[in-house]
Each structure stands twice: as structure tokens, then as C-alpha cells.
Amino acid sequence: MASFQKLPSGNWRVLIRAKGHKPVSATFSSEKLAKAFAKDKERQLEEIRATGRTAAPKGSTVGHYIDDYLDYIQHGRTLQRSALFIYRALRDRFGKIGIEKLSKSHLDAFIESRKIEGVQGQTIAGDLSLLSSVLRYCYNTKHLDVDPDLADKARKSLKTSHKLRIKSREVECVPTQSEIDSIIAVFALKKRQVIDMPQVIRFGLYTSMRQSEICRIRIEDLNYDNKTVIIRDRKHPDEKMGNDETVPLLPSAWEIVEKFVGGRTSGFVFPYNPKSVCTAFTRARTKAGVSRPVRFHDLRHKAITDFFGIGLNVPQVALMSGHRDWQTLKRYTHVKAADVHTAYNSLNIKQQDAKNLNDQVAWLVQQMGELRGAQA
Incomplete structure (x- = not known):
């Protein structure tokens, strides 16, 4: 079924012919790679015969099926603007390539170009994940002769073959107190500002909650006796819905909640x-002249770092932030060497205070004993 030819350039060309399918030709740098490709392609063709898959119509491109996929999924749900933007960018990048001709080399070139642009690995992985959805749609719904795992395999190879750091930009930008003060000061001049941003910002710093969680808190979910709140459908890597969690609100956060609720008994707190x-x-960050790209979400990093700074342990901070494991939580901590010295000195002071108190109690007990003895 497959024939191999060594070219004058030293490369190897493989030609695969199968009844009912268009001939498949590809060129590789070694005979080993050519044979591996042939083996994998022959397996796919065998599966096509068994499952009844068909070749894509002549002239069908990746761009055509991206549009087709978007029409298909948007009947049931609305895509976020960010996802639509990525799909359009993928269409611009791969749109003219035949859907059946899309290959690993195309995706490798895409990854390399994104690296040159300075894009982080996690963003590239997200792009490939959306492309993978299109390929799976072509394979499962349209029954086309395509590799549904092509983009997934490229995405999973990011950490190894391309040695990219799959890491979010946000962990690098922890706002300083002076930056936060400058941003809050901007709102003092905004007389028509509907959102009480200074209080919302402070609440984020006191709780480490995401803005979506803050704006989703309902008065009905507050517990006035225990000073807690139930966060509904909290973000979770596995559970998308029904992941409700009861979270304590520290005094500063609870004070803000009481002011916002006032005499209301239902509805959103914020x-x-x-x-x-x-x-x-x-917008306030820009007007305040803060040069670093600090976002509202970055308040979460500062809040978690502050929690550790006041002496909360890992399980306690994880409950506040909603993290499920230390490996994820530690990305949000930004403890400095000076923080360790401060914590150690604070611990020594507490231990010394406790020792002094014990000595004073012992001395007082001794004096009272001597006084009773003298009275007797």
C-alpha cells in the first residue's frame, strides 16, 4: 500500500495508495519518519473503511470547517468574545490549508511563530485546544478523514519538545500597596462612577476572591452568626457546576458586606x-499612571501572599482562595526573604511574651502563697 523513494536531496518521499481514497504523499528527512507516517496513515485508512468515513470535498479548507463548526455550536450556546477572536486568528493562520492536508509541520511552525511573538506557552496551548475542537467536530460529526488528535498531540508536546513554560502571565505581576492606593485615588475624582470600586477593590484584597465570585455573592448566602458566605459554583478543575463552598469573611471583609447590604434581605451583595x-x-490603572499591567485578578495574588504573611496555614489559605492543592496555590504566593525574618521575629516575640507571662503568673502564685503563710 505504501511505497518509499529516496530523493536526490537525501529526504524520503512516501506515497500511499488505497482503494476509494485519494493518494497521500508526504516527504520526510529520514526513512524512519516516512515509515512511521505510513504506518499511522494506513491505520487511519483502515479505520475509515471500518467506520464509513469519507474524504473531505475537493477544495475544503480548515477555514471552511472553522466557520462550519462555529455555526454548529452557536445554535446551542454563545461563545465568549475572546474565543471568537482566537477562532478568527486560527482561520487567518490555517484557513487556506486543505483540511486533510493539515499536518504536524503546520502546527510546529505555528508554535514557533507564536514563540517568536513572545506569547506564553499557556496561551499557545489554548489556541491549539480550540483548533482541536474543530478537528474533532470534523472527525465525529462530519465523519471526515482527518486526525482528530493532531492538535492535542501538538499541545501536549509543548512542555517537552518545545520547552515552553506553560505558565500564566498573571503570576509575575503582584500589585504594590502604592499602586493600589493610586488606583483607588482615581475613583475619588469620578463623581459619576456607578460601581463603588474602592470598596470592591478592598473586598478583593480582604478575601482573595475573583471578580466573578464577588459579583455573584447573594445576601441569602450570608451567615450572620458565623460570618461566612456560600460561593456558588466556585471554579474547580473538574466540577463545573454545583461546586458550592462556604468561606469565612474576615472582619474587614464582613464590615464591607454589612455596609453594602444595609437593610436589604435578598439580591446580590455587589x-x-x-x-x-x-x-x-x-481604566483607573491607566489614569493613575501605573506602568505595570496590573489587573483586578492580580489583587488575588497580593491577598493570598498577605494571608500567609499574617500567619494562616496552607489549608486555611486554600479555603479562602478556593485552591485544591498546594502545587497550584504556591503559584500565587510571593513570599520574600524579609517575610521569613519578620515571621520568625514575630514568633520569637510571641514565645517570649508567653514565657514572661508564665514567669509573672508563677511569681504571683508564689507571692500569694507567702502572703497566706504570713497571715496564718
């Missing part, structure tokens, strides 16, 4: 759109 909160914060 009746704001989370996207509006994010936009207002970003």
Missing part, C-alpha cells in the same frame, strides 16, 4: 457586572 469591574479597574 450588584455589578464583573466585566464592568474589570474594565473600570483597568
Whole structure:
């Protein structure tokens, strides 16, 4: 079924012919790679015969099926603007390539170009994940002769073959107190600002909550006796819905909640759109002259670092932040060497105070004993 030819350039060409399918030809740098490709392609063709898959119509491109996929999924749900933007960028990049001709070399070139642009590995992985959805749609719904795992395999190879750091930008930008003060000061001049951003910002710093969580808190979920709140459908790597969690509100956060609730008995504590909160914060940052790209979400990093700074342990901080394991949580901590010295000195002071108190109690007991003896 497969024939191999060594070219004058030293490369190897493989030609695969199968009844009912268009001939498949590809060129590789070694005979080993050519034979591996042939073996994998022959397996796919065998599967096509068994499952009844068909070749894509002549002239069908990746761009055509990206559009087709978007029409298919948007009947049932609305995509976020960010996802639509990525799909359009993928269409611009791969749109003219035949859907059946899309190959690993195309994706490798895409990854390399994104690296040159300075894009982080996690962003590239997200792009490939969306492309993978299109390929799976072609394979499962359209029954086309395509490799549904092509983009997934490229995405999973990022950490190894391309040695990219799959890491979010946000862990690098912890706002300083002076930056936060400058941003809050901007809102003092905004007389028509509907959102009470200074209080929302402070609440984020006191709780480490995401803006979506803050804007989703309902008065009905507050427990006035225990000073806690139930966060509904909290973000979780596995559970998308029904992941409700009861979280304590520290005194400073609880004070803000009481002011916002007032005499109301139902509804949202912070009746704001989370996207509006994010936009207002970003605009104020620019007006405040803060040069670093600090976002509202970065308040979460500072809050978690502050929690550790006041002496909360890992399980306690994880409950506040909603993290499930230390490996994830530690990405949000930014403890400095000076923080360790401060914590150690604070611990020594507490231990010394306790020792002094014990000595004073012992001395007082001794004096009272001597006084009773003298009276007797």
C-alpha cells in the first residue's frame, strides 16, 4: 500500500495508495519518519473503511470547517468574545490549508511563530485546544478523514519538545500597596462612577476572591452568626457546576458586606457586572499612571501572599482562595526573604511574651502563697 523513494536531496518521499481514497504523499528527512507516517496513515485508512468515513470535498479548507463548526455550536450556546477572536486568528493562520492536508509541520511552525511573538506557552496551548475542537467536530460529526488528535498531540508536546513554560502571565505581576492606593485615588475624582470600586477593590484584597465570585455573592448566602458566605459554583478543575463552598469573611471583609447590604434581605451583595469591574479597574490603572499591567485578578495574588504573611496555614489559605492543592496555590504566593525574618521575629516575640507571662503568673502564685503563710 505504501511505497518509499529516496530523493536526490537525501529526504524520503512516501506515497500511499488505497482503494476509494485519494493518494497521500508526504516527504520526510529520514526513512524512519516516512515509515512511521505510513504506518499511522494506513491505520487511519483502515479505520475509515471500518467506520464509513469519507474524504473531505475537493477544495475544503480548515477555514471552511472553522466557520462550519462555529455555526454548529452557536445554535446551542454563545461563545465568549475572546474565543471568537482566537477562532478568527486560527482561520487567518490555517484557513487556506486543505483540511486533510493539515499536518504536524503546520502546527510546529505555528508554535514557533507564536514563540517568536513572545506569547506564553499557556496561551499557545489554548489556541491549539480550540483548533482541536474543530478537528474533532470534523472527525465525529462530519465523519471526515482527518486526525482528530493532531492538535492535542501538538499541545501536549509543548512542555517537552518545545520547552515552553506553560505558565500564566498573571503570576509575575503582584500589585504594590502604592499602586493600589493610586488606583483607588482615581475613583475619588469620578463623581459619576456607578460601581463603588474602592470598596470592591478592598473586598478583593480582604478575601482573595475573583471578580466573578464577588459579583455573584447573594445576601441569602450570608451567615450572620458565623460570618461566612456560600460561593456558588466556585471554579474547580473538574466540577463545573454545583461546586458550592462556604468561606469565612474576615472582619474587614464582613464590615464591607454589612455596609453594602444595609437593610436589604435578598439580591446580590455587589450588584455589578464583573466585566464592568474589570474594565473600570483597568481604566483607573491607566489614569493613575501605573506602568505595570496590573489587573483586578492580580489583587488575588497580593491577598493570598498577605494571608500567609499574617500567619494562616496552607489549608486555611486554600479555603479562602478556593485552591485544591498546594502545587497550584504556591503559584500565587510571593513570599520574600524579609517575610521569613519578620515571621520568625514575630514568633520569637510571641514565645517570649508567653514565657514572661508564665514567669509573672508563677511569681504571683508564689507571692500569694507567702502572703497566706504570713497571715496564718
